[in-house]
Amino acid sequence: MEYHDSEKAKAVAGRVEDFMDDVVLPREREALATGEPITQAELEDLWEQAKARDLFAPQVPEEYGGQGLDFSDMLPSFEQVGRSLIGAHAIRANAPQEGNMHTLEMVGTEDQKEEWLRPLVQGEISSAFAMTEPKQGGGSDPKMLQSTAVKDGDEWVVNAHKWWTTDGLEADFYLVMARTDLDAHPYEGTSIILVPADADGVEVVRNIPHLGGHDITEREGGHAEMKFDNVRVPVENTIGEEGQGFQVAQMRLGGGRLTHCMRYSGMAERSLNIAKAYLSEREAFGTTLDEKQALRHRIADAETQLHAARTMVRHAARELDRSDARIEVAMSKVFTANVTNEAIDLALQCCGGNGIGKDLPIAHFYEDVRAFRIVDGADEVHRRSIARWAFDDIADEEIEHALQFDEDLRIDALDE
């Protein structure tokens, strides 16, 4: 399928595709077959190969070691890496590292970029974004944010209880969302503070047990419950402007949702490819199971929906390169999350018992993709935003016309 991406985008994506086919996928298949996880040293070797092939960190500016691509242009490369459980890792484009790099690059000072962004891109250090809190009171109301950072001289004193901090178990630093002005509206009084993992008072409480994430590398990953107890860091560790934490987080999230869409669409593509290989292989033995035809048609639908997602996400990336593209990103996210989920579910079904087994990557993908309908805004949150937009501008003529005949199948009333 030709997607009319730019020449630059295609060139990098072509190199990424070769890297995936030649190096990454064979290594992944071996890890699955043997059950031996991929070591940190091997991962670093993959990074070296990615650099040698001019495809390392496509989303990062060239001066910091990446390929300098904007959202539209990184897109086909990110789709490629989604095809493997270790693809995004292999080119250093995995969440949440990728989003954290984007944040530092967008709003970090030159000093911060030198100290944190540069080694982060190189994989010398790792990071985590500490935003979500337990027991917030039962709402997604930002006013409920409990974490605080209080200025004491030239230091922030951070107190926070966070959880679902992705990659938090092994991070070298945390970007912590905290209230820095309790009198202001949270949208004006929240800041992001960079906290090194070795600061006094930083504690990993536990790895929250959860669906998925049992990745095949040595790295533990996971989602951490964290405590920050009177942690002191210099005020220069503010990331972006003081008080503008929500605005920075929102910028981070818009792009993050879209890069997630790209990677997950690669995941769905791979799953369908395995399913097709499996079904066609079984055909080769001469059996004529009619359910295969039924499955073929369902695969046609999955391919169609995946294609729809890819055209939507491209459209949104184009918009995001020039605006905040709120609705375009929300639509892309909710649509892609659902169709990739369904495609992977179908692929699993096509493989029967092998679909459930973890000798193939599909069961891993199945676990991972389920979170995508929840993280970065659950489906319901995006649907609400989209509905608001959709109901925002209704032509008076239509209302008048509808009114003219307003009625109610009154019979309903009895069910009140």
Place this chain on the structure above:
Amino acid sequence: MEYHDSEKAKAVAGRVEDFMDDVVLPREREALATGEPITQAELEDLWEQAKARDLFAPQVPEEYGGQGLDFSDMLPSFEQVGRSLIGAHAIRANAPQEGNMHTLEMVGTEDQKEEWLRPLVQGEISSAFAMTEPKQGGGSDPKMLQSTAVKDGDEWVVNAHKWWTTDGLEADFYLVMARTDLDAHPYEGTSIILVPADADGVEVVRNIPHLGGHDITEREGGHAEMKFDNVRVPVENTIGEEGQGFQVAQMRLGGGRLTHCMRYSGMAERSLNIAKAYLSEREAFGTTLDEKQALRHRIADAETQLHAARTMVRHAARELDRSDARIEVAMSKVFTANVTNEAIDLALQCCGGNGIGKDLPIAHFYEDVRAFRIVDGADEVHRRSIARWAFDDIADEEIEHALQFDEDLRIDALDE
């Protein structure tokens, strides 16, 4: 499929099935093929045959000319008649006549039964239930009912503007819902008044143009917009107790929803049978269109869902014979409305161009079934009732357990 219906139910249903296969379906096919509608005389002849076969009006007590079956026992007969566009008519079990008979039989006085029920059962006269009103203000709130009946001596003076009055164009009498005590809560101050069509002030405004209902009999049917302008009828024309109109209507509706389910499930069965005949015929020519296998699997799903609906509806009928079975009926109605709609949609698709054409009954069924998700309580109304019931009784332990870990993927907050 053996449904464990009672021996009595099976005996009548067996006779109905033969009647359908021998008489009704052939006549319907002929009407479709020729485009010539079935005359009133022919319809009356069908009634005579139904009587001769001991299967006329299964839902009506024997003393009024029917078979005297309760909901559980009329069920398989009603499923049978649903198979034809004229099936329910042919045995005098068609809505809304059937529900109106049920109402008169439940709460009518002996005089009312002799005067109205007996000839209604025989088809000598026709009836309509006038409940829904236009421009009610935008809610299904019963307090919005505008129609009134005011006592003047021994007469009611009825003023009402109604619409969607099914069969209202040709009715001989109307059961009109009207406020009879404006000071009381509508649930206590509304009555049902029987209004003869030839009373002064009764006006059929128009046949509301609508989807479906182009039936193949001479009778016009349709949904009427009606005006009742200072219509005077004797106070003895109150149907059921004064002030208890909503209660009576509710009793009428519970059963009506379930008999609708029965008939529509027959409609879906017939549609699937035609689709299977069509597909298998095309197979006979030796082609091997793989989409047929895909369609076969989808038909298997439709058959499965239809079977589910039938077991649910049987369960609800059993309950309704001894309680109001609110939730059981609501679940049966919303489920059956949707699965019959989908089954008929699938059957239409299986027949390609012939599915759209009206030489076959499927396109007629397709139009008719769409209303079923709206009338007698739209899906949304029933879902609300079911949700209320479902959320009514939540174990404290589960709340406590859920609370313990209450959190929110806080990241959602940014979308507020």
Place this chain on the structure above:
Amino acid sequence: MEYHDSEKAKAVAGRVEDFMDDVVLPREREALATGEPITQAELEDLWEQAKARDLFAPQVPEEYGGQGLDFSDMLPSFEQVGRSLIGAHAIRANAPQEGNMHTLEMVGTEDQKEEWLRPLVQGEISSAFAMTEPKQGGGSDPKMLQSTAVKDGDEWVVNAHKWWTTDGLEADFYLVMARTDLDAHPYEGTSIILVPADADGVEVVRNIPHLGGHDITEREGGHAEMKFDNVRVPVENTIGEEGQGFQVAQMRLGGGRLTHCMRYSGMAERSLNIAKAYLSEREAFGTTLDEKQALRHRIADAETQLHAARTMVRHAARELDRSDARIEVAMSKVFTANVTNEAIDLALQCCGGNGIGKDLPIAHFYEDVRAFRIVDGADEVHRRSIARWAFDDIADEEIEHALQFDEDLRIDALDE
């Protein structure tokens, strides 16, 4: 939503949008409210206004009276006209006229263009494409085509029995698909012959009764069953090269599928707009029906899917302007047909009884859109094409990997 269409496309579409809002939609609403159909004279007046506004026949080259837009550029205009039951008619972009114009323009001779295309564009005459045949033997195998055209001197002698010939009742000429070389494979031996309606032997057998199509103009439209009995026309009436009928038809169809997608997406948009107007109106009365929130979320999904369809169709149009875009068009067609069908179904549901009523256009749209999943290749036909493409190129590595663990939940075997 900004779709990055070309400046030229936006300019015409902007004019079309104004024309729709100022002239066409008000006239349609009036016709629905009064039940009075729009006369031919009024339709011609709309054409004059469309010409005066420089938006008449966007798909036709300027030299023949249109706006000279390619598929990508006509797209937003076609979406606009889909919003009204008479929109495409009003700018002379309605099927099948539009596709017949496209055919004549693509392969017609200069003489044919002068004689038939020019007046056809202007609406002085009307046309039909006579392809489908009854009783073809039960397959969609082109070898089953029964119609023939035999050369006798400088004339074709056409014998054909056709049906589902859209607009056939009132056409001034027919493009008839017929075998012209019985010894050749149909793909090499079929031609398209232009047959004037007034030629001897042309007979309209009947208007096939069918779902939908009860349009609100005086014109009857409809799908005709036709007989061509020894009809003689000059050999110069061959449209395109002799023997290349299937190739020409295929070219006509690729574009036709896509322009259908554009118009139907406008139809879905309008339906959703009415539904939103209806729901928000009901909100205005202060009721808080919780089902409305549920419907809002479902509308958000419908808007999202419609957006997905629009990005896909744009992608396909771009491809179609430079290739045959088989798979892109097939995917767009099957996806758009289904999501517009669902969106219109949802909109109908949102309006309750008014949704079924024909005072609003939704019930009309509901009837019309159902055919879209069948005509121009049923869903199943497109799914088969897509499946073939999808299974065409499976990486050996995936097969090997899948094979390695090939098994079968043997327990299934028992169900054989």
Place this chain on the structure above:
Amino acid sequence: MEYHDSEKAKAVAGRVEDFMDDVVLPREREALATGEPITQAELEDLWEQAKARDLFAPQVPEEYGGQGLDFSDMLPSFEQVGRSLIGAHAIRANAPQEGNMHTLEMVGTEDQKEEWLRPLVQGEISSAFAMTEPKQGGGSDPKMLQSTAVKDGDEWVVNAHKWWTTDGLEADFYLVMARTDLDAHPYEGTSIILVPADADGVEVVRNIPHLGGHDITEREGGHAEMKFDNVRVPVENTIGEEGQGFQVAQMRLGGGRLTHCMRYSGMAERSLNIAKAYLSEREAFGTTLDEKQALRHRIADAETQLHAARTMVRHAARELDRSDARIEVAMSKVFTANVTNEAIDLALQCCGGNGIGKDLPIAHFYEDVRAFRIVDGADEVHRRSIARWAFDDIADEEIEHALQFDEDLRIDALDE
């Protein structure tokens, strides 16, 4: 919801419900909260309590220590135990042990019952059913079965390579399906041989990594890959008649599918209950998130579908107590597998991040339920059986009627 179960069934189920609420669910919640698995000693203690409460092993005849209930009567008890991750274990009604007990009880000799069934019921020993084989050649054709048992004197010499042998890691004996007469059709030449785990040549190759099954008890469970290398057992270890292995397996499976439906429907019920608790809790804080209403309606649908499944499964159980009920069981299985899967998916979504987390049981259920659409006959296998049944008996009249108008939207042909 009142399901009209027998008095006996209700009495046992009532006791099971109390046991679940008082003992089992609190213990499960504690295990989840602490992450400490339940020990074998604790499990045995639960068994003692179950015995004391007269609800141990409802499916087992009283003489072997159970409650002696048939399928219809064990049903509500099995639904109850499904509510907890350890519920079926706690009353010794967990798969595959329950099915193996059923097999021994149906066809075992008195000696076999004394030696193996009695201690199996008591939990003194454990069992596994070794049927599925790797690399069977790509079909679910029973003729592909590779395992053999050859008679040598009064011993069977068993050679088999099996996998997906549930509970195989810790079983004390295996019921091994093997060809015992290679000349006969497999349906006549396959037998089930009981192989003690401590026989020479029995090897557990590995625990196949797979989705789900990380249960919260000390027991490992899991699906084993197994080798049986020249294992010798006495010929008396034949379970059921020699050569009738498939017939016995089929009997085991029919019931097994239905008891799975019962347990999984309890799992779905529990998941929905947690979701409702979670949503209502969040409501309690005074927020009015409109997405909750949307979720409420979706929960209403899930409850409705679950209710449909329960009426279907009851119907099938009633049939299974007197026939093989092939189609009824197939329909129940495919329907229940899908609606429980969807209900659990929805419940997970309702709980947001906590849904993914394993502090609640939903994520465990989510993993477990996915297998249910594959094991005991994948959806596609059942759909094929149902389709065969559905297409088996088509009325000639319908074919004739369909034929009369046979056509094909010929336009499809172009896509061949």
